[in-house]
Amino acid sequence: MIIVGVVALVAWLWLAATRFWRTDQRLPPRRTPATWPSVAVVVPARDEAGILPETLPALLAQRYPGPLRLILVDDGSGDGTADVARALGGGRLTVTAPGDRPPGWTGKLWALAHGVEQAGEPDFLLFTDADIAHGPDSVTALVEAAGERDLVSQMARLRTRTGWERLVVPAFVYFFAMLYPFRRVNGPGRTAAAAGGCCLVRRAALERAGGVAAIRDAVIDDVALGRLLKRAGSRIWLGLACDVRSVRPYPSLRSLWDMVARSAYTQLRHSPALLAGTVLGLALVFLAPPVLTLAGAGPARLPALAAWLLMTLTYVPMLRYYRQPWPAALLLPVTATLYLLMTVDSAVRHRRGHGAAWKGRSYG
Incomplete structure (x- = not known):
């Protein structure tokens, strides 16, 4: 003993x-760009009709000074997700569907790849999940923090309302940080990761690394994305969010x-x-x-x-x-x-x- x-x-x-265990990795120092880059927000959504009214309006209300386009990819939903998105979007949102998923692709990455294709050639892509609620200046803050980085990812603050959520959720992030220490992810070493709920990616860097297709079979897609970009020579950053939160409930x-x-x-x-x-x-x-x-x-x-x-x-x-x-x-x-x-x-x-x-x- x-x-x-x-x-x-x-x-x-x-x-x-x-x-x-430190929680001081927040968005890097922000710098206003001389010219605001274009951003395309890609939201993969599968059976999210009930949660979109809590999250999509915040994306539609972003106060971003530059060109901003919003794309929701309906990933084979059976609950009317696309109809809810169109009703909320009011013409400001592109709602699309990727078609049948080819062999070897996970559903989310097939949806993201389709969203990237629909986005055209923006300077940045923001991959964000359907259950993520953004503050009104979230896109602006991410772009200002990007600087020379090719990936800026924030781990959304997860919900902690029920007793089980309060017991389990903080430990989930704690264990994640133990596996992928944020400081090491943000440094020059080999450690790499991202948080899939909020990833701002430079489109050109993603293309140089092979695009979404390079990680098409990844189940833990956010970590795979961080590794893909860092191995291709990109600077990446991962930290805790202040103004980005998940509204998905885990009541039991x-x-x-x-x-x-x-x-x-x-x-x-x-x-x-x-x-x-x-x-x-x-x-x-x-x-x-x-x-x-x-x-x-x-x-x-x-x-x-x-x-x-x-x-x-x-x-x-x-x-x-x-x-x-x-x-x-x-x-x-x-x-x-x-x-x-x-x-x-x-x-x-x-x-x-x-x-x-x-x-x-x-x-x-």
């Missing part, structure tokens, strides 16, 4: 030193469970070895410290308590970002246990042939 406690403490000392544990489980095993490249390592790592880093602190004996408690304290302190900034009380950080081991079980369930689903499932589609 002493060895386990010491290993957990060393792991947390190293994790804390990486500063992945089941809905949150499905959100994580549908792609967790894909993140592990469908590798049983990586799955075993992840389960062991989560157990050692997140579960062992509180278990040894509360149930251990003698000298094992001291390093375990120190590890739990470090874990708690690194989680507090994310809770503050989500306006949650800091004592909730003590529950991070509980949330980590849920994520461990979600990851295992993701592998079980894949084993049963369900793959990554979203709105009636499943990818092996």
